[in-house]
Amino acid sequence: MAVFTPVSLEDVTQWITQFPLGRALELKGISSGIENSNFFLTTERGEYVLTIFENLSFDQLPFYLNLMRHLAERGILVPAPVANDRGELITALHGKPAAIVSKLDGRSQMDPQPVHCAAVGAMLARMHLAGQDYPLQQPNLRGLAWWHETTPKVLPYIPEDKAHLLKAEIHYQETFAACAHYRQLQVGPVHADLFRNNVMFDGARLTGFFDFYFAGCDTWLFDVAVTVNDWCIDLDTGVLDAARVRALLDAYHAVRPFTSAEQHAWQAMLRAGALRFWLSRLYDYYLPREAEMLTPHDPTHFERILRERIATPAPGLY
Template identity: 35%
Template structure:
């Protein structure tokens, strides 16, 4: 989450008048993340999240995201659907951007997950995959493996300003991963970005899965690999207690066991996840506007993860 587009109190008040959500009390920009502009909005009736969609989120994709959230909410999963105004409209326009008012969920995201919290997150991811088994929507993964080489080319030698030789290092890893990328594993709608900051928790209980704006149709086990690559390492990319990563896998498999083919593919899927986030972070690192209220994320944290997965090819074996 971030703030690229600033909204005046007057404009926000007029926006909220379309809804039955009370009157504006306060609004505060949320700085974390890099994709959209987000505000925490308090009204006389409660608390909400206002999201203005920018950069990688195309307006044409918003109906897919809203349908997916409605589907999961109808299945009883803790997700934040968009609130409809009095006319039944969920997707609005504010300050020249597509915008949605979104239900606020209780809980906090953890920065140092425990074994119990990782197990709960794995369960929640698997429950989401099960619930999406009959979801009819389809969206290509615009950050999927077919897009990584073009993204590396757009970064160009400029990413060597982040670390000398980074372009060549990533290009070599990308060659290996693409050559081994599986084509016969189960696919479904996936979250594709289930970092700890996109999981809300109260104690060891998951109270919300949020930020579905990379959701797409792709390999289901790849979603687990993405989640492992974020939960099993600290913010710098150093591996944490091995029991945490294992608990995530165990939690997932307590609901939805991996097939032998999925387990065999996990190392290359995890390396691919590292390349995907390394590249998107590197692109953002060199292209984020200087005046944006946003915290840039370290691309090298995913290079360190990539190094670890390459050095531990049996990390997912039992």
């Protein structure tokens, strides 16, 4: 989250009359994240999050907002989009698509223990199962095709050893994506960005997943790998913490058992998850967009994770 498009309380006062939320009382920009303009919005009816979408189009957004509504209706703890008086989830604000969703209770758990990882694993499995009958289709927009498109843009900015690693890993992932085990993996809607700051807890109780705006249809195992690569590591080294890995994977497996194809693909998928975020952070770091509140993430964090996943086998899925 960030603020690329400034919005004032005065701007929102008339715009919000189309929603069943009463008067807007307070609006505060959210500085974390790097994709959209986000604000905490307080109205007479409660607290919400207003998002102005900087990259996603009016045509793309129904996938994300309807997915959130689909999951919420099936008992998954996610923000519920708010429709206006015409039943629309997406409306224009300052000429850009915008949406309002409910604000989750709790706060992000930035020092997760096995109990938190278990809760995330179980909810992630329930989310995957709940999304099986979601009718809309959209690929992961930060998948292999985007990796190919983006790699040439960042290569001029990085030293030779990093360029060699990036090109070698792209080649490895191409080969992996063409193998039989990959083709056997379960596919469906995935969050694709389930980091610690996108999950809310009240103590040890998980209160919700949010920020679904990188979601798409991809392998469920990729979603698990992205999650493990953030929730179950030492942040300074990227080394996996065995107790947290085991807690997350066991809790997921108890809800939606892993397959033998997924077991074979696990190590490669952990590398894929690390590559995706290393590449996106390289791009955001060297080719940043202007924003009122934005601090690009350090790309070396996921470079370390990728090198560690290549060097050290991770605990198995089961």
